[in-house]
Amino acid sequence: MTTQGDESVAKLQLRIPEPARGQRPPDRVRYISKAGEMQKPALDEKVERIALMRKQLVRVLDDDGQAVGEWVPDISVEEKQRGLRNMMLTRAFDARLLQAHRQGKISFYMQSLGEEAIACGQQRALRPGDMHFPTYRQQGLLISAEYPLVDMMNQVMSNEFDPLHGRQLPVMYSSKSHGFFSISGNLATQYIQAVGWAMASALRRGTEIASAWIGEGATAESDFHAALVFASTYQAPVILNIVNNHWAISTPEDFARGASATFADRGYGFSIPALRVDGNDYLAVFAASQWAAERARANLGPTLIEWITLRVGAHSTSDDPSVYRPPREAEEFPLGDPVQRLRQHLEFIDEWDADRHVALQTEVDAQVVAAFAEADSHGSVKTGDVGSAHTMFDDVFADVPRHLREQRDAMGEQGGQR
Amino acid sequence: MTTQGDESVAKLQLRIPEPARGQRPPDRVRYISKAGEMQKPALDEKVERIALMRKQLVRVLDDDGQAVGEWVPDISVEEKQRGLRNMMLTRAFDARLLQAHRQGKISFYMQSLGEEAIACGQQRALRPGDMHFPTYRQQGLLISAEYPLVDMMNQVMSNEFDPLHGRQLPVMYSSKSHGFFSISGNLATQYIQAVGWAMASALRRGTEIASAWIGEGATAESDFHAALVFASTYQAPVILNIVNNHWAISTPEDFARGASATFADRGYGFSIPALRVDGNDYLAVFAASQWAAERARANLGPTLIEWITLRVGAHSTSDDPSVYRPPREAEEFPLGDPVQRLRQHLEFIDEWDADRHVALQTEVDAQVVAAFAEADSHGSVKTGDVGSAHTMFDDVFADVPRHLREQRDAMGEQGGQR
Amino acid sequence: MTAMTMIEAIRDAHVIAMERDDNVVVFGQDVGYFGGVFRCTHGLQERFGDHRCFDSPISEAGIVGAAVGMAAYGLRPCVEIQFADYMYPAYDQIVSEAARLRHRSAGDFTAPLVIRMPTGGGIFGGQTHSQSPEALFTHVAGLKTVVVSNPYDAKGLLIAAIEDDDPVIFLEPKRVYNGPFDGHHERPIVPWSKHPLGDVPEGHYSIEIGRARVHREGNDLTVLAYGTLVHVAQAAAEEQGIDAEIIDLRTLVPLDVDAIVASVEKTGRCLVVHEATLTSGYGAELSAIVQERCLFHLEAPTLRVCGWDTPYPHAHEWSYFPGPDRVGRAMLKLMAT
């Protein structure tokens, strides 16, 4: 087909979002409200009124670490200290496993550095029995639910004690008892599944709610749309989390967001109330999660939350961000670091100090080191310390059918290996 | 999993949209503006300002048939009369083929009764070289483009002269030369393809734009999302039409729309300017289509248009709406009938009268009858008058590969048939 | 016993499964208020309420994705894809999620769900209302795939599928919904009421998934068939006067290999028939298995009579469909070798 046409009109061209290097880190976050500036709507507030706040940002902690405004959550000092501990434990956990990867002990890893407040905070704001449908960057959910670190590490090492029998890529955990749905390697599939789980709870007149997790890049996937359609149509009791850490491997958020102002806007296309929340502000995370959970439990339907944060590290151990990342991005990120900000708050209210912080750091490090020592003693896929290869034939079906029994026999005792 | 929980909270339940019978036809259309009430934004108006009109309805023709307001299109009387003729021709075409189905001459048919203004009006507002990606209910596009009726009928009859060699279900036309993309039986797939075609035009610095068509029910499909993501991200020169005829076979629009106020809202989730337009008002259709086309040609990106109309007939000849349709729906539909309204307007401006209308009706009927007589003379799939079965092996690939040549030979001369 | 069409048998299976287990929920496009475009779920919403049977938006990905989440919660969803030709948008949720959930979570989460879909041509549906995609499921570890050919099996197998703890793809050849179609499209439709397999027991019964059924005993050759082709093969055998043993596989995965081997070892000749396109169809797997397990019993190459490697053409569907003449000619060729 030729492109000849009326010469009076301009030739067309596309907008190809500018590559990462073109973007100044400080401008990364659009529309930053002051702490306490955004009001807290009633649970049953009309979506159109909530929409008027679509460019505001839920923030509780100000620059001095003071908690201000209507969103200040009503939680104890102990709860806050627990949140600090969970975040530091998650960070220490990630650090140890990254080291293990450098040591060649594991095949792959993905950290959540800089995003810890979101998973850790929401886990504490929900209830036992609720179900999270996470991505690979919500290890904070499991850690805050006190899932044994050593079990997580055994999974990452794919050793004999891996609860998943070495079947899954490292970090693809699963724990129904801890409200953590099996992670899929296929992006976005869990988003509509979470809506289905929430629908089931409502179909059976239950009380549990579901929480769906997705990265901002994966919102471009089709299942994100299916989830919003079903959540909006059936008014399912679900929290729709979008973790906007500004990166999808090498592509900036612009590719998934397009021309819209925010990812929260997606919710308004379906009249689903949507909040933008400072994801590095633990108290804001807790408060917003609680608000969304209460709406769901009160049969007021789904809530979408865009969490603003930054993927401080590489996408995974297979990624080299130096090729595409602007320099000093983390340093200049306007929302700071979640651990530091909660610590500052606790110090501001005189419930924390440098000594206690060092002590806690030592404690969580020791806990991680101990857990790793135990996991490491079982070896890893790298040292060939894996369970029997025959287990791969289990759980394909509830019972092992004849053709899989034949294949298991054909594999032979030693399990092949070549 | 048990559904025991804190008894202090209410048991959950879902909103299952009420079935059709529960809905009073007159309430079918939400937010009806008066003719001329809604202002016409500048082509480059900020999307957020256009969004303020999201509950208004672009309407030009008032109850007396007078064209009022900023959206009155600048078109000649002849152009209006041509629009009337195209709509009446489309309606006569549908009527004749429905009759042919009752006569057992064709296997299947889908009419566009009540929706003629949308396809007929937009086709005239766009340019040769532009490409429409239609659904099965936009025959008005082909007819307005003066594609030969007899070729359409040959396709519907799947006879020897069917340009598609009897391969496709009736009404699944294709005509590149008439700006009409091959219709797929799979809903929504064409929506992202239209965006891709528009991207191609821009990638090659062309001037043609694409127009994507979808029914309101099919907006629930995943490809609708892919289309909006790509259109928003790359700012492709495309018109995104949603034909809201209030029905998806037996399900009312609520199932696809969910809790959102309008389908136009979907666009705002992506900051794509979106209009709600009276789809039974030919002048409004022309004006809104022209506005969207000018935006696209001026490199201002995509426009979404929700066309409000009513599927007056059955979904298809396989459907029995009496089971699910509220009585008197068409009679009580608040936006009336597109043919009657344009006729009334032409009469209001003294460019039309009863005699001319009867004459035109006679003319289009005669044209349809003549075309049908010719097509019918070639027989149909029902009379076994089809081309050679061997043609099924052509066009699977550009050249017929060896395995298909072998299968064609194996089929034998008579082409099997049993 | 009651004479039922396959549609009535499927509806009855739903009723019985829903009565026995509150966790069984049914949804899909037009299945609730309307009762399904083929009426297979007619009356369920009225009888069980809109929290047990309801309509869904037009999103196959959403239907299956939501069903996977519901199954993970503890329900047993039985969903309908309006036509098998429209399952592709759900393919990722079927292959990457439903089929793998138990394995990847080591049994922590499971997906006991049934995905029903009408398959096959013969209703002038053209290329998007005629497909038989079974081979796209049999290649996927973790899925059970059932294809039914008659009302008796349809009811027993659907109940078994709903009660099964694994995801089951349940394929319903639409051409046998109302009668045992033998490929003679030019003849009047024979209703199920005139066929022994149209006699369906009342109440609960189930048929084991993984067991084939000898549809017709014979000694000349073995026909491996399922769905509509079972009846086509029978007509072909009778018309050609060939003493064919016709095996209705009923379940493709897991496959009843013993039934196949026993028959082929007896007859020494094997014909594989299906409506889906030939290349990489399930018939290839059957042919491969037969020669792997019975090569030295074979007196002739195993032949495949299948749909051609083209889209299903609207006007020429009877030239595409492997009817009794094509199947019969293959039988004669086999006997001549």
Added chain:
Amino acid sequence: MTAMTMIEAIRDAHVIAMERDDNVVVFGQDVGYFGGVFRCTHGLQERFGDHRCFDSPISEAGIVGAAVGMAAYGLRPCVEIQFADYMYPAYDQIVSEAARLRHRSAGDFTAPLVIRMPTGGGIFGGQTHSQSPEALFTHVAGLKTVVVSNPYDAKGLLIAAIEDDDPVIFLEPKRVYNGPFDGHHERPIVPWSKHPLGDVPEGHYSIEIGRARVHREGNDLTVLAYGTLVHVAQAAAEEQGIDAEIIDLRTLVPLDVDAIVASVEKTGRCLVVHEATLTSGYGAELSAIVQERCLFHLEAPTLRVCGWDTPYPHAHEWSYFPGPDRVGRAMLKLMAT
């Protein structure tokens, strides 16, 4: 001639195709600014500008759907799916649209596009970075399916695929990106620079789609292989001292039946190998064809050595992968029959 890895050969094919035809556009996840997670499109955006090579949102359906529209406009899109395991969301656009457009429009619209995707295991990628879904494409009428095993073929076949007027699925076994991997994962990687097929001509050349390549001549038995398994079969033959004729099919559809028949009639024994799961894999089609066309030349049943019918397990991938020992044992078994 230049020594190239398969990645460099693929990149070079892109450059040559883009230089010769402005209608060739390249896009996909991370392929533009970054150059692809496997670096196969590295440097293209810099060289040809962001209107010829660009990044896309994470939507496989969108990537292929947009490519179909672009192809209908007249472009020749060559898109990358980051891992074959992630093609499922695009499956509807591939099967229902790209594959059928020419046929359903009687040639009025066509879809000349290439969909590249890395396949296969061996990099500890677990079940979602290891799949070989070729059989899900070979069953679909209207698609050409290519699987490459070395840099020389990769460049010539990718250029041919981009120049082809039909949609081509282009599968790249990631384990041979950097060397002719023979399954001995415990040994150091042999680079392509040490292998004759790593010698790649500069400039434009193309290899006919539909032609197999005799990778190794022999008389004892025939191995039908493609991708990584070509090198595994060679290692197995050498280790077992078996004079195997190894045929690298290169194209699965259309298939080079003559090359297969000629070899099997010569050797009388046939082994089919692939990494994908056994049941309904492409090996079933190959086994069926061999017995249909060569039954009376066969001295033993055609054997299949394939991935097991399970998801690809992360820790046990070397027990899943059909390595030289398993392939070698099958060769010995064939010779013993």
